[in-house]
Amino acid sequence: MIRLDRFQELLSTALAILGDNAGRVELSDGRRRVRVGRLLGQVETDTAAPVSHESVDLSAGDAVEALLVRVPGVGAVSFRDNRTGRPLVEVGQRIRAGQTLAFITAMDVTTKVTAPRDGVVEEVFVEDGDGVEYNAPLLKLIPIS
Amino acid sequence: MIRLDRFQELLSTALAILGDNAGRVELSDGRRRVRVGRLLGQVETDTAAPVSHESVDLSAGDAVEALLVRVPGVGAVSFRDNRTGRPLVEVGQRIRAGQTLAFITAMDVTTKVTAPRDGVVEEVFVEDGDGVEYNAPLLKLIPIS
C-alpha cells in the first residue's frame, strides 16, 4: 500500500472515471508500471469519498496534527461490534485511548485495533469487510488533549 | 578524439605517470569505460608538453580568441616541406592566411592543411609523423588582424 500513497490522487481520479467495473488500474512512473487490482482499488477509492463532519465541530482542531492509525497485519477489517453488530466508529465520533476501533481477522485469528490516544475520527480509509495489507492506513484521528 | 576532450587532463596525468610504456589507458565515468590505445595516447600526451613562446611575444594577444585548426581527414601528419624537409610551422611563428600548415597523407593521397587566416602559432597538438583522426585538433592559432 505504501508504494501507492504517492499516486493516491491519480488513482482516485482513474477509479472515479472507470467506476465500479474497474478491475485493474495501471500507472506508470516511467521506469516501472504499477498495477492495482480490485482489492487495492477499493481501498483507495474510499479516500475520494466525501467526508461528513456531523457530530463534532472540527474547526478548532485544524492546527492539530492528525494521527494515522495503521493496520497491524494482513486480514479482513471489521468495524462492527461482534456481539451487538453495531458500528465501532463513525466519522466525527469521539474516541478514548484504548477504545476498540476495528478487528482484523486472518485465518480465524482476530486482532483488535485500539485507539492510541483520545481523539476524533476524521477519516476512515477502508470499508467494513475489506481485505487490507499490513501497514495500510485504517483511519485518521484528530487528537484531543 | 572529440569524446576524449573532456578527459584531457586526466589522460595527460595518467600518461605522465605511466610514461612511454603505457600501451593502454582506461578511464571510467561510471556507466562506461573509455580505453585509449597507444595511438591516441601519444596524441594526447603532446598537449601536456611544455609550450615555448620564443619568437613572438604573445602577451598582448591573450584577449584574442584562439582559433583551433582541425584535421580534415584520417591520416599521417607531416609538418615538413616535402622538398626541403624543413619544418612548416613552429610554435610562436607568424602565419599568413592560406599558408601551408601541414600535410595529411592517407593511402598515398596527401591533403594540404592551410591557415584559415593570419595568425601566430600558439600550440601544436600532434607530432610530425603521428596518425590522426578526422576532426582532431592540429594546432592553435592566435589570429592577427
Next chain:
Amino acid sequence: MFKKILIANRGEVALRVIRACQEMGIATVAVHSTADADTVPVTVADESICIGPAPVTKSYLNMHAILTAAKMTGAEAVHPGYGFLSENETFARLVQKSGLVFIGPSPDHLAKMGQKAEARKTMQAAGMPILPGSADVLPDAAAAKSIAAEIGYPVLLKAAFGGGGRGMRVVRAESELEPAFLQAGSEAQIAFGDGSMYLEKFIEKPHHIEIQILGDRQGSVVHLGERECSIQRRHQKLIEESPSPFLNSDQRAKMTEMARQAVARIGYEGAGTIELIVDESGRFYFMEMNTRLQVEHPVSEEITGIDIVKEQIRIAAGQALRWRQSDVTFRGHSIECRILAEDASHDFRPSTGVIENLHFGLGPGIRIETHIYSGYQIPATYDSLLAKMVSWGLTRHEAIVRMRRAIRETVIEGVPTTLDWHTRVLDEEDFVRGRYTTHYVQEHRFSG
C-alpha cells in the same frame, strides 16, 4: 587467427562484432563518424578512430578513410557488418589490395550476387528454381500471352524501369492480358520514359523465407536452417523467426538442402543468405543472395547454438568449418523483434530524440542486442534500429510468451518506438497461429 580487426560499421552490429572479437581474444578498432563519438561500440572497442563527419558518404561509406584507419592501427582484417560497405565489391577489392582480409565472401561473389539478373542466372545454374517469367523485355502482347500460357495465370506485368507500383499489373486471365499490357506499357512510357515490360509468375500469398549458409574455403557448406521474414513493410523486416511456422519438415528439408548444395556449387565462402519467395503450396523460388551477415542472424544462432559472427571470422582466417551438416542440431524456436525509433501509428514515421528511460525485460530465454543506453541521442542520419529483442523457447508458443513478457517489462522513453506495435502483433491471432504472408503488415493495421 587475426590479432586485430577493424569494424567498419556502427550501432548494434558494430557492438555485436566487437563482442565476438573480444570473446576470441582479438583486439578491435571501432571507426566512427563525429555523430557516433559517444556510442557504446566506440567505448568498448580497444581503439577507436573518427573517420569523418556524420553523413555516411563521408564516414561509413568513406573507403579511403576506413582503410587509412585500418593501416594506422595495424588491423589485419575488416568486418563490414551489414549495410554500408558490406556488399561492396570495390571495397572488398581495396581491402585485399591493402594486404588486409575482408571478412566476407570473395569480391567475385559479391559482384555476381550484387546484380539481380546475374545472381538468378548463377543460382539457377547451381540448381535453384527461379520464378518463371520472361527472361527479356517482351516485344509485344502476343509474346506476353505465349509466356503467360506457359507459366500459368496469375502473372505480373512489370515495367523494366518501374517503381512504386506504376507500370505494374496483376493479370488473372488471358482475356485481360492484352489490355493490361497496353495500359501498363503506356503508363510506364509516361512515368519513366520507357515502356519496356517484363512478365513473371505472380505469387498471391508470398512468404519471404531465407536460408542461412556458412561456407569455408575448403569447400564445405552447412545451412543453419531457415528464417521466416514475412512480417515486413516496404521490404523492412519487423519480426523474424526460426523455424518458419509455415513450412512442414519435408518442405524445410528440401529447401535448406537445395540451398546448401547450390551455394556449395558456386564455391561461396563466408556467411550468406539465400532469399526465397515461397507460395501457398510451399513451392519456392530463388530471389537473391545476401552476401553478408543479416540483421536477423540471432534467431539462427539461438536455435543452432552456433555464433555466426565468430564463424565468419574463422572462415576469413582460413579455418575449416568444425561441423558437417549432420552435426548441426536445431533446438526450439526463436523470434526477433526489431525495436525501431518509429511511430507505428503514423505509418512507421522515423523519429529522433534522446532515450530518457531505458529498461529491458530480461530473464530466461531473452537476448538483447542493442547499442543504446539511457541518455543516448538518436542521430537523425542513420537507421532507426534501437534494439533487437530475441526470444528463445522450447516451442514457438514459449518463444512468443517470453517475448511478450520481456516487452511488457521493457521501457524506452523519450522517442516513439514500435514496442506497442510489436505487442499487438504478438497478441494477434494470425501471428499467434503462424498464419501470415508478406501482406501481414498492410492487412493488420493497429490504431495507435
Next chain:
Amino acid sequence: MFKKILIANRGEVALRVIRACQEMGIATVAVHSTADADTVPVTVADESICIGPAPVTKSYLNMHAILTAAKMTGAEAVHPGYGFLSENETFARLVQKSGLVFIGPSPDHLAKMGQKAEARKTMQAAGMPILPGSADVLPDAAAAKSIAAEIGYPVLLKAAFGGGGRGMRVVRAESELEPAFLQAGSEAQIAFGDGSMYLEKFIEKPHHIEIQILGDRQGSVVHLGERECSIQRRHQKLIEESPSPFLNSDQRAKMTEMARQAVARIGYEGAGTIELIVDESGRFYFMEMNTRLQVEHPVSEEITGIDIVKEQIRIAAGQALRWRQSDVTFRGHSIECRILAEDASHDFRPSTGVIENLHFGLGPGIRIETHIYSGYQIPATYDSLLAKMVSWGLTRHEAIVRMRRAIRETVIEGVPTTLDWHTRVLDEEDFVRGRYTTHYVQEHRFSG
C-alpha cells in the same frame, strides 16, 4: 492449470517465478515486507500485498500472513521460491490445509529430507552410496579404530555437537587415531559440553556436484544433468556450471542415472536436487537432497532448454512430464556467477547501500536474472545476492569468454560487489582448466 499463484519470496527468485507465471498466463500475487515495497517483483506482479515489517520472521517467514494474503487474493497455489519457507514441512501442510497447492514436494518428503540422518538412510535404501562412517556415536577409541580399518584412511573425527572446526581431526594413519580421538573428544567436551564423537571417510579433494531432478505425480522422473558447485566459501556458492568439467561421460552417466532412479524409488514429486560429494577418483556419496528450486537452476535450463520453474508449476497442477529421459537433450555449457553485494577483498563482507549506476553486459549467450535497478536500495535485512549472470556457450571455453566479456561491460556502482573477484576467477588458470575442488576459494585469494 492454476489461475492465480502467490509467490512467497522476494528478490530475483520472486521475479523469476512471476515471469514463469506470466508466460503461462497465470495471474500473480507478490507478497512483500515494508522494506521491499518498491521492488521490481512487487511492481511486475498483477497484485501485491504487504505482509509485515522488514524482519523475515514477521514477513517472509510469517506463515499466517502469507496464507491470509493467499486467501484474500484468491490465489490457488503458493510458490515458495528458495530459502525462507521453501523446505518447511509445517508451511506446506498449512498451505494444503487451507485448500491451496504448495508448489513443491509433499510435506512427507520435505520432512524426510529435512533431517540429514533420515535423508541419508532413505536415499541409501533407495540405492545411493553414502559416505562410509560410524552410524552412531563412538563408544571408545577401539571402536573408532575398527571402523577406520574397515573404511580406510584418511578418516575424519567429528564432534557430535561440533562446529567451526573444533572437535574435528583428520587422521591419516592408525597410529594417530587414538591420540586424536582423545584430544578431539576433550576439546569437544570443553567447547560444547559433550565429547561424543563420530567418524567418517575423509575426502581430500572433494567436489560438490549436484543432480537436478524433476518428478511428476505419475511417478516419472527425469534428470537434467549435473551442476558443479565446488566454487564456494563457507557453503555459499559463488560460481556454478553445467556440465562439470571434472567428470568424464561414464561418471556423469552413472551418477545422474543412479540419482534419477533413487528419486523415482522414493516417489518424489516436483523439482529436487541430489547433492553429492565426489572424490578425486570420481567416487560419489549422497550428502543431502534439496527439496526446492536451487539458486543455480538456470545453468541446467540453459543446457537442456527446459524451464524448471514452469515444470514445477505443471507438476503441482498434476500434469505429467512431457519427456522421458531419452527426450532430454544436453547442448553446450553454462556458467553462473552470483554477483553479491560483498567486499571480496575483506573476506566477502556484506555491504548495503544504493545502486547508483547499473549496466549489464548483454548480447549472445548472456542471461541476467536480477531484481535490482539503478537507484535500488539494498536492504540490510536480506541476503546479498544482486544478480545472477548466466552465460552459455557451445563449449566451456565459449561460456567462459562470454562471461568474461559480459562482466567487463557490466557496471554496478554504489556498493562493493564481487564483480572483480569473479573476473579474477574467470582468468585464473585452475578455473580455466576446470581443475578445482571445494578448497578453491580458500586456496586462491586475490588481493583487492
